[in-house]
Every structure is written in C-alpha cells, then in structure tokens.
Amino acid sequence: MDRFTLSALNEARRQRQAAILVTNLASGVVRLFREDDAGLELMIEPALAALLPERFRSARSGLVQTPEGDEFFLTVHVPPPRLVVIGAVHISQALAPMARIAGFDVTIIDPRTAFATPERFAGSNLLAEWPEDVLARAPLDAFTAVAALTHDPKIDDLPLRAALEANCFYVGALGSRKTHAKRLERLSAEGTEPEALARIRAPIGLAIGAQSPAEIAVSVLAEVIDALRKRGVAGEGADP
Amino acid sequence: MGTEDSLRLEDADVLGLAEDWVQAGRGVALATVVETWGSAPRPVGSHLVIDADGHFEGSVSGGCVEGAVIAEAVEVIGTGTPRLLEFGVADETAWRVGLSCGGRIRVYVEKVV
Numbered sequence: 099m100d101r102f103t104l105s106a107l108n109e110a111r112r113q114r115q116a117a118i119l120v121t122n123l124a125s126g127v128v129r130l131f132r133e134d135d136a137g138l139e140l141m142i143e144p145a146l147a148a149l150l151p152e153r154f155r156s157a158r159s160g161l162v163q164t165p166e167g168d169e170f171f172l173t174v175h176v177p178p179p180r181l182v183v184i185g186a187v188h189i190s191q192a193l194a195p196m197a198r199i200a201g202f203d204v205t206i207i208d209p210r211t212a213f214a215t216p217e218r219f220a221g222s223n224l225l226a227e228w229p230e231d232v233l234a235r236a237p238l239d240a241f242t243a244v245a246a247l248t249h250d251p252k253i254d255d256l257p258l259r260a261a262l263e264a265n266c267f268y269v270g271a272l273g274s275r276k277t278h279a280k281r282l283e284r285l286s287a288e289g290t291e292p293e294a295l296a297r298i299r300a301p302i303g304l305a306i307g308a309q310s311p312a313e314i315a316v317s318v319l320a321e322v323i324d325a326l327r328k329r330g331v332a333g334e335g336a337d338p
Numbered sequence: 339m340g341t342e343d344s345l346r347l348e349d350a351d352v353l354g355l356a357e358d359w360v361q362a363g364r365g366v367a368l369a370t371v372v373e374t375w376g377s378a379p380r381p382v383g384s385h386l387v388i389d390a391d392g393h394f395e396g397s398v399s400g401g402c403v404e405g406a407v408i409a410e411a412v413e414v415i416g417t418g419t420p421r422l423l424e425f426g427v428a429d430e431t432a433w434r435v436g437l438s439c440g441g442r443i444r445v446y447v448e449k450v451v
Binding site (some may be wrong): 099100101104105107108111121123126128158159160161171173174 | 353354356357360361368370372373381382383419420422446448450451
C-alpha cells in the first residue's frame with residue numbers, strides 16, 4: 099500500500115465516511131473507494147462493484163474471488179453508528195444503555211433541565227441544551243440515527259428537519275398518528291419535501307406490541323438496527 | 339464503553355499510527371488478517387503495524403503468532419514484496435509459534451511505500 103492511500107483512508111475515517119480498501123493479493127495493488135464516490139460502479143471491475151453495496155451495509159471485511167480467478171481482500175471501514183435522542187424522557191432512560199450495549203455512540207439532548215438530570219441518565223452523554231445549539235457544533239451525518247421523543251414541536255421539529263437534510267440513516271418520531279399528521283403539516287409548511295417526510299418512522303418503533311417505556315425502547319432500537327443494516331436498500335429510502 | 343468499542347478503537351489507532359510512522363521516515367509494514375477458520379482469536383480485518391526495527395502495535399492473533407508475523411514483516415520492509423502467511427494447526431510452524439487453539443489464519447503483510 100502506498101502512503102497516499104493510507105492517508106486518504108485515515109482522512110475518510112476522520113470525516114466519518116464509509117470506505118473500502120480493495121487489495122489485489124497477487125499484485126499488491128491497493129485502491130480506495132468511498133461509499134459516496136460518484137460513479138463508483140464505473141471505476142471498478144463489475145464483479146467487485148456488485149459486491150460493494152452489501153459490504154458497506156454489513157461493514158464486514160473479507161476475501162472475494164472474481165470470475166477471472168483474482169483474489170481480493172476488502173477492508174471495510176464504516177463509521178461507528180451514533181444515536182441522537184431528543185428528549186430526556188422515560189423511554190430514553192432505557193434506550194440509552196441498551197443502544198450503548200449494541201455498539202452505538204449515544205447522545206441525549208433536552209433543554210428542559212427538569213428532565214435532563216445526571217441522576218436520571220448516569221453514564222450517558224446528556225446535554226441540557228437546545229438541539230439547534232448542539233447540532234451547530236456536532237452536525238448529524240448519514241451514520242447517525244435520530245429519535246425524537248419529546249412530543250414537543252418546539253424541541254423535536256428542528257432536529258427532525260436537520261436529520262432529514264443530513265440524510266441520517268434513521269429518523270423516528272414519537273407520537274400518535276394524529277400527532278404525526280400535525281407534525282407533517284408543520285414540517286411541510288416549513289419547506290420539507292414529501293419524499294423526505296416519508297422517511298420519518300412514525301409511529302416510532304417496530305410493531306412488537308410494546309407497552310412499557312423499556313419495551314418501547316427495545317422496539318425503537320430494533321428499528322434503528324434494521325435501518326442501519328438495510329441502508330440504501332431499495333424502498334428503505336436511505337439514498338440521497 | 340464496551341469491549342467491542344475498545345477493539346474498534348484499537349484497530350482505528352493502528353492505521354493512524356502506521357501513517358504517523360511513515361511520515362516520521364520509518365520503514366513500515368501493515369499486516370492484516372484476511373481469512374480465519376475455527377476459533378481464530380482476532381477477526382478478519384484486524385491489523386498489526388510493524389517498523390523496520392521490529393516495533394509493533396495492534397494484534398492479528400491476540401499474541402499467538404505476532405512474533406512470526408513481525409519477523410516476516412521486517413523482511414517485507416526490506417524487499418518491498420508483499421507476503422501472504424498462513425498459520426494453523428496443520429502447520430508445524432503454527433504449532434511452534436503457538437496457534438494451537440484450533441484456529442487457522444491467513445495474514446497479508448505489505449510494506450507501506
């Protein structure tokens with residue numbers, strides 16, 4: 099591998115971009131492909147190009163053989179997924195530790211200091227601030243999930259719009275169908291396109307009949323993982 | 339922070355370190371686990387970075403075959419030609435170097451030029 103490729107790979111990792119290093123084990127030739135490279139399928143052998151989307155989704159490195167008999171190693175680098183929870187509510191108290199165990203870097207944001215107390219969120223990255231202030235210094239990206247759980251438009255609406263604009267792999271919002279219908283009206287009036295609005299998962303969580311806040315947290319986390327592992331699959335809407 | 343996170347960060351640092359070492363003018367090789375069978379201790383994609391003097395960081399086998407990989411890597415830094423190494427219970431060398439846990443691994447060693 100040459101130092102420039104190594105440097106480009108490290109830069110992609112710093113920028114939280116998914117990248118795959120393709121090493122020809124016979125020749126030693128190394129090439130780097132980023133998930134958001136335009137015309138990726140034109141830059142690489144068709145047999146390899148066909149494999150890359152699944153590798154980006156699964157984040158699994160491994161050997162592949164082309165029909166010509168060449169052996170390649172794919173080193174897959176996908177940024178660690180983040181979960182941003184809007185609302186230091188009861189569901190969040192259960193969701194934060196579960197998501198951490200599942201490998202997510204979790205941040206909880208709630209400007210209401212009565213909710214956002216360290217006692218209720220021991221061990222969590224909790225920010226008692228307005229979402230716009232937090233997002234201004236830590237922008238969302240495609241490897242971040244956003245779950246808006248406050249029911250309060252003043253707190254939830256802005257990060258939901260930001261999540262859709264940043265192409266977050268998961269955008270979910272708590273609330274009944276009626277609450278969500280009103281939310282869609284508000285976001286639409288503020289200029290969010292219908293295709294983007296359709297990406298909001300509401301009612302939030304997989305339909306497992308969840309009752310308690312902890313059960314709802316399980317259903318939300320399962321839905322987040324589902325979205326992560328099916329990123330970019332037709333119908334899942336993660337493509338820009 | 340869980341164990342998985344620690345492992346991921348460990349791997350992340352190895353590639354950053356490889357870049358730092360190259361920039362500092364050191365001869366550097368990168369070893370990568372490309373295939374595993376059975377109870378191999380480190381997953382596919384794990385890295386070890388080695389310099390010309392045999393200094394190293396990271397892990398390709400949790401300590402079992404690092405010594406052999408480092409020796410090969412120092413030679414790869416000298417010749418510039420990549421090598422594909424295989425360690426396993428069927429291999430006498432593997433017994434000697436200690437991968438007797440029933441696992442087999444293939445490790446690709448390349449110079450960073």
